[in-house]
Amino acid sequence: MSKVLYRTYRPKTFQEVSGQEHVVRTVLNQYASGSIAHAYLFTGPRGVGKTTTARLIAKLVNCFSPKKNEPCNACDACVSIASGQALDVYEIDAASHTGVDTVRETVIDSVRFAPNVLKKKVYIIDEVHMLSTSAFNALLKTLEEPPEHVLFVLATTEIHKVPETIISRCQRFDFKRISADELVERMKGIVKEEGVRVDETVLREIARHSGGCARDAESLLGQVLALGEKEIGMTEASLVLPATQTVLVEVFVRSLKDHAAAQAMTQFNTYLEEGIDLRQFVSDTISWLRDRLLETVGGKTNEFSIAFLQTAIEELLATQQMRANEQLPQLPVELAIIKICGVDFHKQGVDSSRKGKSEEIIVTVAPPCLPAGRGFSLGEAIDEPPNPPTVFDTVPIISLEDVKNKWPEVYEQIKSCNASLPMLMQSCEVCGVEGEHVELGFEYGLYVETINQEKNRRLIEGVFEQVLGQRLRVKAIQKKSKHSEDEMVGELLQEFGGSVV
Ligand SMILES: [Zn+2]
Incomplete structure (x- = not known):
């Protein structure tokens, strides 16, 4: 189209x-x-x-x-x-x-x-x-x-x-890759010809995704223009542009900060199974942590302690130097997760001489959903977990009521990390929960399609995880609209000559 x-x-x-x-x-x-x-x-x-x-x-x-x-x-x-x-x-x-x-x-x-x-x-x-x-x-x-x-x-x-x-x-x-500036200039010319206003931030984002390839840039721009709007900002464009990993990185880092090693491990392995590039994910995580470090040092935020940010950056940087086992390329990062989660940032700050020693390792038991063959042995640390077990120790079941109660919070979180999804989520109804599966009902097929797109689904799952503390599988379904039900009732009544009581 x-x-x-x-x-x-x-x-x-x-x-x-x-x-x-x-x-x-x-x-x-x-x-x-x-x-x-x-x-x-x-x-x-x-x-x-x-x-x-x-x-x-x-x-x-x-x-x-x-x-x-x-x-x-x-x-x-x-x-x-x-x-x-x-x-x-x-x-x-x-x-x-x-x-x-x-x-x-x-x-x-x-x-x-x-x-x-x-x-x-x-x-x-x-x-x-x-x-x-x-x-x-x-x-x-x-x-x-x-x-x-x-x-x-x-x-x-x-x-x-x-x-x-x-x-x-x-x-x-x-022939060289085309610089982002040149791609943006070129796209500016095209949108002008097309008579559409597209924010420069959108064009920059497209250029970033295209890696210097004019054909890719113009193909993405074509999809953005196909939205049919006369003015296109990031809100509209984010429905079409490929997902950035920022949300995944954020969810992962929060698990590290909470010392939830098992949770971080599951998230990391799930991302890998879903096809994320390991090296890219690690370097995105490092650069995200660095941004937070700069903000923290500059006094703009105190959400993360400097000790945590420093340790996490150091450990993840170290994984880039490690020679990875070919069968288990994710192993260095898994070890880093255990190390980062094992440091008590409140008690000792960063003490590199003690960091990573087994008696300090505070980890919870591996979750039952950790993929087979990717498990890890924590040795003696498992015998006496010094922390209360995480939610993963129990079978991850949550009730429909729990999800409905937390829904406003979930909605607010989604609003804070994505500008366009909330427009669709407004009309959403939590229809059913079974085990780890949550069904979200929407009136329109187009909404269902959009929500089920991998990047959107992942984002929502990430938010669910943040709010409810466990990983759920989200699926959008089309619910029967009130309108059509009324119509059906009307038709039946006409047929049988009755009336609504
Ligand atoms: Zn000629």
Whole structure:
């Protein structure tokens, strides 16, 4: 449904190409001095403008009335190339099965013949590293003695797979990831064209998620614009943008602070099972802790003690240096959890000489829901737990009434960490609780879909965990609306000629 911005706003001139000035300037200088190469090799990450630039070169060398080193975008040559109809411009995706055969048979054979209409035949071969050895050999012969009327542009994301013999016959350009500033500038141009106001914070967030890839940025922007609003801020955009891990990190850190080792361990392992990247999670947690440390030192908050923040940062940093066991990559973090939870920050502050000694370890028994094979032995520490057992010692069952009583608190918490979800949650009703499963009823299917999206579901589960002290599974369901029930009653009454008493 979302508009394909990447195609609509593909740069039509070299001026519009973002972030690849070094390539553009060299190519245009060559063009101006009549020394365009016969073969270019573009390498770099996906979605940064390699094929776009290749098409621009195809236009430039064939344009009937170029203006100031730019294709006119109006002549027959420019128009036919832009629409993909030009007989003399061949675009081949070597990653497809047909690509390999096309290169070997069609390209190499047709190279000898003069162009049909245009000045030059242009062969754009994308993902060229995928070619077979025989196809590379055939291509190499052509590159060694290229006919005057032919121009090759090869593009690849994996230059190390391209034979040295091919690379040495081409003029090579390395395309860079596009900087966040450049992506934001580009997106500003697009939203202006679309007549929509989008907050710069939203554009920055999109740029951050795109990792320097224009195609990803424009695809995300397309989804944001598809919301159909005329003004889009973070509130609206957060429904579409990928979840940040901030909420998960926060929930995890609070468990550490509460010395709830078992709980932190379960959270951490659940996140992993749900596909979170371990290294990313650890570094996100460290940077979140650092932010709190700066705030605490600066006197802005006293929610966490400096001793806790310092210990947690040190222990997590240490896990990044540890050589992880291949079968159990999560082990260093699990050990860090035990160490962090074992320090009594109120009694001793940070005493690194005693930190981590077994007699200090205050941990609760591993929860029954800890995944099999990921359990850990606490040795003697289990025999005499110095702390009262956590809620995990009992079977995690909670009543519908408990959940309903705590609902206002849950709602307030959700409001504090997400701006858009509360709009949907307002109409929500806690329908049922069974074991660890909580059913939330909504009137509209769209709401159900949104709440059941992993990032939203996780956020709500995280809040439930904070408020109720145990991990619950949340599922949104569609409840029968009052309205339709009334209608049904009305219909029945009509049918049987009765009335409501
Ligand atoms: Zn033209």
